[in-house]
Structures are given as structure tokens and as C-alpha cells.
Amino acid sequence: MADEAKLYGVGGSPFVCRVKIALNLKGIKYEFIEEDLSNKSADLIKYNPVHKKVPVLVHNGTPISESLVIVEYIDDSWKGVPILPRDAYEKAQARFWAKVVDDKCLPALFKAIGSHGQEQAVAEAPRETT
Ligand SMILES: N[C@@H](CCC(=O)N[C@@H](CS)C(=O)NCC(=O)O)C(=O)O
Structure with a gap:
């Protein structure tokens, strides 16, 4: 099965930008879903019910929240350029x-x-x- 990655975010957010950099470093194709933070989507609230914030990465239907957690998840889940040190x-x-x-x-x-x-x-x- 091909990986499906969707990123819920907004333009100009350093937290979203951090995740985009990680996805790009690994060469991962993803769909970007622009959120309106003044009118959050039902998907965003469903995928990040604790904080209701972007970014949220949805990988094969599974949501991951918090930008630093997402970056580590990307690093652990995809081969290619390592992002964090292994030591x-x-x-x-x-x-x-x-x-x-x-x-x-x-x-x-x-x-x-x-x-x-x-x-x-x-x-x-x-x-x-x-
Ligand atoms: N600690 C979070 C911070 C995320 C965050 O603050 N996102 C902002 C956009 S830059 C947000 O979604 N704000 C909506 C809100 O506070 O309701 C992370 O690293 O992902």
C-alpha cells in the first residue's frame, strides 16, 4: 500500500513550517490541507482533540500532533536523510x-x-x- 500523508496547517506558522521541512527532507509526497483557525474544521478537532491546533499529520489515516513529535515520527517512519542524530x-x-x-x-x-x-x-x- 502506498503511504498517504496529509498535513493540516496554515501558512506562516513556524510549527507547520518545521513539519514541511521534515517531509521535504525525506522526499515525502503529501497533501496540504489549509485550515481556517477562526473556523476550525471538524477534521482538525477530531484529529487533535486535546489542543485543536495545527500542525497535524495524518499518515495512512492515523493522526499525529505537536510539531516536534511529528518530526520525530517522520524521522522514525521514513528512510532517507536522517533528521535527528542517532546518538x-x-x-x-x-x-x-x-x-x-x-x-x-x-x-x-x-x-x-x-x-x-x-x-x-x-x-x-x-x-x-x-
Ligand atoms: N506546540 C504546538 C504549537 C502549535 C500552534 O501553536 N499552532 C497554532 C498555529 S501557529 C494554532 O494552531 N493555533 C490555533 C489555536 O491556538 O487555537 C506545536 O509545536 O505543534
Whole structure:
């Protein structure tokens, strides 16, 4: 049976983009289904009932949610260019830095982009982390 892959996403999302890069690195053909996040589809809610967020990859009818989980799933399920290191320590490091990006970098970026005036100046200013 040929693999069927569908990606539910939106344009401009770094989380969706991450999954598209993984799919492209592996050379996987997939159907992209554009979601309207102000009017989420019944499929999105069915496939990701916990968070109701994109991206969701549906592989042969089975849904996988959360971009980093999806990237690992793609790496484990398809041969070709490896995405994550095979060495356990190096893989742990890669997961650590991916989590830093999600927990620290992206929220700061979204705040800087989504605010104005003084709030934006504060969000953009470099600061010490403790
Ligand atoms: N931790 C999630 C974040 C996904 C996420 O925040 N997706 C946004 C689009 S960029 C979304 O679906 N938002 C809809 C909502 O919050 O209701 C992941 O890595 O997949």
C-alpha cells in the first residue's frame, strides 16, 4: 500500500513550517490541507482533540500532533536523510534546543511581532536571562 500523508496547517506558522521541512527532507509526497483557525474544521478537532491546533499529520489515516513529535515520527517512519542524530546524547541535545526555541524564542518573537509602541520596544530589547 502506498503511504498517504496529509498535513493540516496554515501558512506562516513556524510549527507547520518545521513539519514541511521534515517531509521535504525525506522526499515525502503529501497533501496540504489549509485550515481556517477562526473556523476550525471538524477534521482538525477530531484529529487533535486535546489542543485543536495545527500542525497535524495524518499518515495512512492515523493522526499525529505537536510539531516536534511529528518530526520525530517522520524521522522514525521514513528512510532517507536522517533528521535527528542517532546518538542518544546528541539526540537529547537536539530535543533540548528545540524545546528552548519553543518555550523561549518563539514566545518572545510572537510578543515582539504582536505588540506595539512601548510594549514592543520592551519585547524587542535584549535582556539578561537568569
Ligand atoms: N506546540 C504546538 C504549537 C502549535 C500552534 O501553536 N499552532 C497554532 C498555529 S501557529 C494554532 O494552531 N493555533 C490555533 C489555536 O491556538 O487555537 C506545536 O509545536 O505543534
